Amino acid sequence: MTALRARRQDNAGYLFLLPWFGGILFTVGPFLASLYLAFTDYDLLTPPRWAGLANFRAMLDDGRLHQSLQVTFTYTLVSVPLSLAVALGVAMLLDRGVRGLAIYRSIYYLPSLLGGSVAIVMLWRYIFGYQGIVNDFLAWFGIQGPGWNSDPRFALSTLILLHVWTFGAPMVIFLAGLRQIPAMYYEAAAMDGASPWRQFRSITLPLLSPIIFFNLVQSLIASFQTFTQGYVISNGTGGPAESTLFYNLYLYQKGFAEFDMGYASSMAWLLLIIIAGFTAINFLAARYWVFYDN
Amino acid sequence: MNPVDEPSGLRRRHVLRLGALAGAAAGLSGCGRGFGGRSDDDGRTALTMAWWGDAQRAGFTQQALDAFQAANPGLRVRTEYQDSSPYKDKLAARVAAGDAPDLMAMRFDSLREYADRGTLLDLAPHTADLDLSGLTPQATALGQAGDKIFGIPSGLNTIGFVVDKTLTDEYGVPVPDGDTWSWEQFGTFAAAVTKASGGKVYGANFELWTTANLLVFARQHGDDFFSPQGDLDVRAATVVAWFQLAEDLRARGAIPPAGFIDQNNGASPAQSYLAKKSIASQIIPTNNLLGYNQACGGNLQLLRIPGETHGARRGQSIDTPALWSIAAGSRHPQETLKLLNFLTNQAEPAKLCAATRGVPPNRVIAAQIAPTLEADNRRSSDFLAKLQDETLPPSYPYPVGASKLTNILKSISTEVEFTRTTPAEAGQQFLAQARKALTT
Known part of the structure; x- marks a missing residue:
């Protein structure tokens, strides 16, 4: 009887894992193939030829690759802390027991679903174009603003803004984390006369640190892999003047537009190493600032 | 059942079941692949x-x-x-x-x-x-x-210059003869539109980042751009002149200030600056005339590219x-x-x-x-x-690697537009990068 129930539970478990097994099947193959292709000269249309380390050597003096690394690092280092801060801030506001929380939560989550869609491109042009809303506003003060999307000095910042705007996913997780913090801590602190700032630093931050850590790792990985937003806003070019040439966008250009899939594969492995490195550093650093209640 | 035996028995069963599930998953995903069958059920x-x-x-x-x-x-x-x-x-x-x-x-x-x-x-x-x-x-x-x-x-098709006659009439600027106009006349015309409109409308959107446009300009200067053998066949002086032309046009107010035009705006006529009436003329592929004219209110004139009768030879070709x-x-x-x-x-x-x-x-x-x-x-x-019916330079497929030139030209054009590089430097950069693109 119990054995039967246990087996049923097992079955249910496997059933839930089914999509993962399906996914793995289609990931492992390409994964191994790209490892092999990274060491070949492969133009997509004719069979790959072994090239040893030639692709990796070519990376050393590929100016566009260096530019794409710079763009991706700048983007990550600015947008990840910024969007996490906004996500946490909004989550704390919502946690105050606003009426209609479910509605607010949905509204703030919505941009996360829209981030890479074509509608956003239109919206962004409408807002940040040379003749867009922002410049219309600046014109009231007699200022002629630049083309925020078309000027290489500003194009990346509008993408960072887009990223910050899609703070919904970490916010929902923060909100769940905040709900887990027992109210009695705050009550006790308030009784001892602790200011809200003090409460935030001494109660919220430490107890929320595992959640912050989780969000940080997730956001960093996602940020290094940014593709869609850069692709749709720059129409796949990484322009103006390569100022939004994300690493993955360049990888895509190399593989599918310039028929250099061998090089693109080696780039993918370099990115894997970079992300693994950052994640490892994160886990090491976590020992010093992440606090587990139990 | 002996509890010690159970784990190993379970494990084998689990493994078998895993295999079956994975197989099913593969089968299911398989259904969604591809673009449909090659042969229809009805035998066609x-x-x-x-x-x-x-x-x-x-x-x-x-x-x-x-x-x-x-x-x-x-x-x-x-x-x-x-x-x-x-x-x-x-x-x-x-x-x-x-x-x-x-x-x-x-x-x-x-x-x-x-x-x-x-x-x-x-x-x-x-x-x-x-x-x-x-x-x-x-x-x-x-x-x-x-x-x-x-x-x-x-x-x-070929490329042609379309001019919005409604706008030029409104501002009282005569449209030059499209068969014989020079680049100088084009600049004068476009600057006049900008001036007459008080800066509300710019004379032209000049897409210096489009390879096909540069190719025509290069031919007018006596270069092939791509040789029949597939090499880059354009002199530095020609490319420099191209970037210089854009800089001069901008300085005269013939074309909008840097950043006004978003290169990556997309190619749809309805979204074009011409349709928004923020510019009065631009180069288009002639097969899109219908689409542009519908989007712009129906009064577009189609002119040849400037400089066709002034250069070393004809630049336009049938493409x-x-x-x-x-x-x-x-x-x-x-x-x-x-x-x-x-x-x-x-x-x-x-x-x-x-x-x-x-x-x-x-x-x-x-x-x-x-x-x-x-x-x-x-x-x-x-x-x-x-x-x-006229004698034009022959047109033949671009060499392998030529599609890479699009992004190279876009990038360098932007550097010139924002005066982060001089036309002279830009010309050299373009040649170096384009040669590399065509040989690797």
Whole structure:
């Protein structure tokens, strides 16, 4: 009887894992193939030829690759802390027991679903174009603003803004984390006369640190892999003047537009190493600032 | 049951079940793959056909295919289309995966990328099934590599300058003679529009980052840009002059300030700066005249590119917006040839395609359908016919690697636009990067 129930539970478990097994099947193959292709000269249309380390050597003096690394690092280092801060801030506001929380939560989550869609491109042009809303506003003060999307000095910042705007996913997780913090801590602190700032630093931050850590790792990985937003806003070019040439966008250009899939594969492995490195550093650093209640 | 035995027994069962589940997952995912079957249940042979364009072009294309299917009851054509930029990327992946469409629209600058790698059918030995006698040698050359033919123009076009007559009339600026105007006259005209409108409308959107535009300018300066052998054949002085021209035009107020035009705005006429009435003129591919004129209120004039009668030689040439190519690995080459022959040499599909794909490459058909065309298509058709009667530089497919020049030119143009580099430096940079792109 119990054995039967246990087996049923097992079955249910496997059933839930089914999509993962399906996914793995289609990931492992390409994964191994790209490892092999990274060491070949492969133009997509004719069979790959072994090239040893030639692709990796070519990376050393590929100016566009260096530019794409710079763009991706700048983007990550600015947008990840910024969007996490906004996500946490909004989550704390919502946690105050606003009426209609479910509605607010949905509204703030919505941009996360829209981030890479074509509608956003239109919206962004409408807002940040040379003749867009922002410049219309600046014109009231007699200022002629630049083309925020078309000027290489500003194009990346509008993408960072887009990223910050899609703070919904970490916010929902923060909100769940905040709900887990027992109210009695705050009550006790308030009784001892602790200011809200003090409460935030001494109660919220430490107890929320595992959640912050989780969000940080997730956001960093996602940020290094940014593709869609850069692709749709720059129409796949990484322009103006390569100022939004994300690493993955360049990888895509190399593989599918310039028929250099061998090089693109080696780039993918370099990115894997970079992300693994950052994640490892994160886990090491976590020992010093992440606090587990139990 | 002995509890000690249980784990190992369970494990084996688990493993077996895992295997079965994984198999099922693979099967399920398998169902969603691919682009559908090759042969229909009703026994008709199904051909696949892929191209880029919009809904309007899709409508015309479907009508042409309906006519083909009516005439060939044993054949069925499955067609799919996309916007040009995703189409380009998807085609590469499809061909690489061995899933090339039987008939595919091919970019002029990418033909050699595919042909030189053996993925396209050489059409030259098939002239019994695919009649090319109605095409001028110049039109056939657009899809030719050596003595092989890898693509047939889906239509013929060239580039032209469109001027919004409503705007120029409003500001009282006369439009120069489009057959003989010089670059200097163009600058004067455009600057006059900007001035007369008080800066509300700029004279022109000058797309210095479009390879086809630079190519015409280079020819006017006596260069080929691409040699017939596939090398870069343009002098530094020519490219420098191109960037210098843009800088001068901007300084005169003929074109908008840096950053006004978003290079990556997309190619749809409805979203163009011309349609928004923020500029009064720009270069367009002539097959898009109908679309632009509809989006701009119907008073566009079509002029030749400036400098045609002032340079070392003519710059404009007869080109194609897209070629039709057949996959080397097509399982139905005969049937696909039949379809291509139908599209190329029959009046009805030519008339439908002419609406957005340019003038039919078959001159007999082109002359036959000309009187039936809509006014705008009639205009672009006449514009092209006049050019076809003149002696123009030959046009041939871009060499392998040429599609990389698009991003290079865009990038360097932006550097010039924002004065982060001088025209002289930009010219050198372009030459160095373009040469590298063509050789690696």
